[in-house]
Amino acid sequence: MKYSAVRTTFSPGIQIAFLMLIIFMSACSNNAENTEKAGIAISFDDHFINDWYELRPLFQKYGAKVTFFVTCGDTLTTDEIAKLKQLEKDGHEIGFHGTVHGKSTELIAAVGPAKYAETELTPGLHYMKLAGFAPQSYAHPGGNHNDQVDSVLLATGFKILRDVAISRRKMFGVQLYALAPRLMDWIFYPFDQEKIVDALLIDTDAELTAEEMKEAITKAKKTGTALMLFGHQPLYSQPKNGAYGFDVAFLEKILKEAHEQKLQFYKMSELPAK
Ligand SMILES: [Zn+2]
Numbered sequence: 579m580k581y582s583a584v585r586t587t588f589s590p591g592i593q594i595a596f597l598m599l600i601i602f603m604s605a606c607s608n609n610a611e612n613t614e615k616a617g618i619a620i621s622f623d624d625h626f627i628n629d630w631y632e633l634r635p636l637f638q639k640y641g642a643k644v645t646f647f648v649t650c651g652d653t654l655t656t657d658e659i660a661k662l663k664q665l666e667k668d669g670h671e672i673g674f675h676g677t678v679h680g681k682s683t684e685l686i687a688a689v690g691p692a693k694y695a696e697t698e699l700t701p702g703l704h705y706m707k708l709a710g711f712a713p714q715s716y717a718h719p720g721g722n723h724n725d726q727v728d729s730v731l732l733a734t735g736f737k738i739l740r741d742v743a744i745s746r747r748k749m750f751g752v753q754l755y756a757l758a759p760r761l762m763d764w765i766f767y768p769f770d771q772e773k774i775v776d777a778l779l780i781d782t783d784a785e786l787t788a789e790e791m792k793e794a795i796t797k798a799k800k801t802g803t804a805l806m807l808f809g810h811q812p813l814y815s816q817p818k819n820g821a822y823g824f825d826v827a828f829l830e831k832i833l834k835e836a837h838e839q840k841l842q843f844y845k846m847s848e849l850p851a852k
Pocket residue numbers: 623624649675679718719720
């Protein structure tokens with residue numbers, strides 16, 4: 579009684595000030611907890627092993643850990659295996675990106691789940707195993723999948739399945755849509771143990787700007803999420819002769835910004851485990 583009597587002597591203004599202080603303090607402690615997890619998960623697809631290997635000094639400069647999704651494991655040369663081993667030793671992850679890089683939805687509709695696995699998964703995984711790798715993450719070839727494909731992949735033991743998100747889509751030279759990456763909630767991993775995720779394509783044809791990436795990195799930092807990005811071949815000039823990939827200078831801007839904002843670098847299999 580005495581306590582409440584004392585409390586009622588505070589003016590409404592002071593009571594509101596107390597309430598705001600409590601809200602502010604709790605918001606601060608939540609933020610501190612969240613921002614510690616804030617991070618970035620960058621991955622690279624296909625079979626550009628020699629080019630990826632050349633990026634080692636860049637990764638080391640910013641303390642970056644990334645994931646390489648390898649396709650066509652049957653064609654891995656001794657030299658490529660040694661390079662992937664070194665990348666793994668550096669702390670990067672070696673994931674899997676299919677054996678034949680097929681359209682999984684068409685394949686599974688035509689031949690069924692067992693034959694789909696026999697064609698796209700088993701042979702490549704066998705070669706990866708022979709080479710000494712045990713991939714825990716999968717990137718859908720061509721970003722093509724459905725629930726049935728996902729269930730086969732999850733039953734195979736993959737911890738996370740990565741699809742493709744695109745911020746701009748053009749058809750016959752006409753832009754159909756353009757989305758700022760910071761508004762694409764689905765490319766920010768909220769650490770909810772979800773195993774089916776989307777990463778934003780950073781190849782040159784996505785026409786992303788450094789400013790957009792800075793905004794997206796800032797959003798990851800503020801929301802305690804992990805920004806998921808991916809690209810293909812590292813390029814040092816405009817793509818020629820059907821080459822598809824990302825500008826290495828652009829990648830460096832992303833790494834630098836993430837490093838400066840003290841984001842964690844996540845390997846893909848780490849996301850659902852955190
Ligand atoms: Zn691919």
